[in-house]
Amino acid sequence: MQKYIIKGSNKGVRGSVDISGAKNSCLPLMASSILFEDTVTIKNVPFVKDVITMCNLLEALGSKVQISEKNKIIKITNKKKHKLIIPYRLISTMRAGVLAMGPLLARYKSCRSAMSGGCALGPRPINFHLNGFKKLGANFNINKGYINISAKKGLKGNEFKFPKVSVTGTSNLIMASVFTKGKPTTLKNISIEPEVLDLINFLNKSGSKIHFIGKRTIKINGVNKLKGISHEIIGDRIEAFSYLSTAVMTRGKIKVNKINPKYLTSELQVLKKMGCEIKIKNSSIELNANKRLKPVKVKTSPYPGFATDNMPILLAVLTKVKGKSIIKEQIFTNRYMSAPELVRLGASISIKSNKATIIGKEKLYGAECISSDLRTTFSIILGAIGSQLSIVCFMD
Numbered sequence: 001m002q003k004y005i006i007k008g009s010n011k012g013v014r015g016s017v018d019i020s021g022a023k024n025s026c027l028p029l030m031a032s033s034i035l036f037e038d039t040v041t042i043k044n045v046p047f048v049k050d051v052i053t054m055c056n057l058l059e060a061l062g063s064k065v066q067i068s069e070k071n072k073i074i075k076i077t078n079k080k081k082h083k084l085i086i087p088y089r090l091i092s093t094m095r096a097g098v099l100a101m102g103p104l105l106a107r108y109k110s111c112r113s114a115m116s117g118g119c120a121l122g123p124r125p126i127n128f129h130l131n132g133f134k135k136l137g138a139n140f141n142i143n144k145g146y147i148n149i150s151a152k153k154g155l156k157g158n159e160f161k162f163p164k165v166s167v168t169g170t171s172n173l174i175m176a177s178v179f180t181k182g183k184p185t186t187l188k189n190i191s192i193e194p195e196v197l198d199l200i201n202f203l204n205k206s207g208s209k210i211h212f213i214g215k216r217t218i219k220i221n222g223v224n225k226l227k228g229i230s231h232e233i234i235g236d237r238i239e240a241f242s243y244l245s246t247a248v249m250t251r252g253k254i255k256v257n258k259i260n261p262k263y264l265t266s267e268l269q270v271l272k273k274m275g276c277e278i279k280i281k282n283s284s285i286e287l288n289a290n291k292r293l294k295p296v297k298v299k300t301s302p303y304p305g306f307a308t309d310n311m312p313i314l315l316a317v318l319t320k321v322k323g324k325s326i327i328k329e330q331i332f333t334n335r336y337m338s339a340p341e342l343v344r345l346g347a348s349i350s351i352k353s354n355k356a357t358i359i360g361k362e363k364l365y366g367a368e369c370i371s372s373d374l375r376t377t378f379s380i381i382l383g384a385i386g387s388q389l390s391i392v393c394f395m396d
């Protein structure tokens with residue numbers, strides 16, 4: 001088990017920081033490399049655990065992955081035919097492994113993937129992905145924890161409407177559709193998260209034909225081949241919000257660089273409502289939180305709404321904003337995992353169904369905490385930063 005010992009601070013953080021490339025942009029882009037015969041170069045790569053796991057997954061499938069951590073670059077080359085099995089040991093540690101299904105199906109007409117199962121955020125079904133593949137002409141069956149998918153005659157263009165916006169569902173269906181034969185594919189009610197737009201942009205630069213014909217509707221005309229290119233991934237809006245929140249928690253001042261402020265429109269509106277001073281430029285955000293802050297009411301929703309990934313971070317911040325704040329989580333069923341740990345630090349949070357009521361306190365105190373997923377961990381770390389000495393342990 002890993003452990004952090006954090007000494008909280010009354011001093012406001014000060015400084016400026018460059019934001020890394022977006023993990024959730026990097027993962028689908030890496031998976032999409034399966035579609036290419038040429039080399040794909042991805043720049044501005046954040047070398048976090050999931051990215052390394054995706055490197056391992058691509059290597060297990062037969063890709064050659066060259067890493068330069070110093071230059072933040074990954075090069076992926078596919079000299080040989082891929083293996084068509086996505087193994088359990090890799091998908092069980094990183095749910096984004098399901099993103100290999102779409103490109104494998106598109107290029108090889110079949111694949112076999114371990115079922116991803118649930119995760120720390122609650123049940124994580126992939127029925128939208130599978131029903132979408134079915135609409136494109138694939139059949140699937142589930143046997144001994146594996147999903148076998150095949151489209152004997154190759155995937156064919158068709159229409160699919162997502163019952164609910166899904167980020168990886170959208171990316172998977174886009175990747176499955178780039179080589180479809182026959183009529184164009186129309187995907188409706190898609191995710192328009194910046195990371196999905198980054199994937200579309202990358203694929204179009206490589207020769208795909210993906211066009212928006214409505215706010216959440218795209219048309220994809222199948223092509224025969226993609227050409228390998230180099231692409232720099234966008235900045236990570238969740239990391240940017242994490243840094244901004246650190247300044248809010250400590251009533252400090254921060255500038256985050258290399259991030260498009262548009263990716264955080266809803267989040268910045270919330271911070272402004274709370275009383276933070278915010279200045280935005282093309283690719284930076286400056287925040288000053290030295291005024292008295294006010295409580296807020298926030299609902300999470302798909303982009304351009306307030307991101308569910310940023311919710312646990314805001315939750316921690318609100319524990320020290322005097323008054324009653326309310327959060328409604330509308331994406332996942334189990335996203336308040338940091339709440340009981342923040343309560344151990346002295347916070348007042350009560351959860352009823354998907355609604356959290358937070359009564360802001362002046363002080364939090366140190367305690368030992370335990371954590372699970374990425375955002376929960378940062379939420380607790382932020383609580384610890386706003387308190388006296390705290391110990392945060394990570395579950396392995």
Ligand code: EPU
Pocket residue numbers: 024027096123124125126127128129164165166167168169308309331332333374375
């Ligand atoms: N859903 C279904 N069926 C599906 C797919 C999704 O019912 O087939 C439901 C989910 O259960 C959930 C909702 O639809 O209630 C949205 O889930 P979505 O598919 O959008 O989530 P995801 O694609 O699995 C991505 C990010 C998550 C982020 C969510 C929501 C990646 C690799 N992961 O997950 O990021 O929380 O979108 O924005 O892009 C993180 O970075 O820490 C993280 C968990």
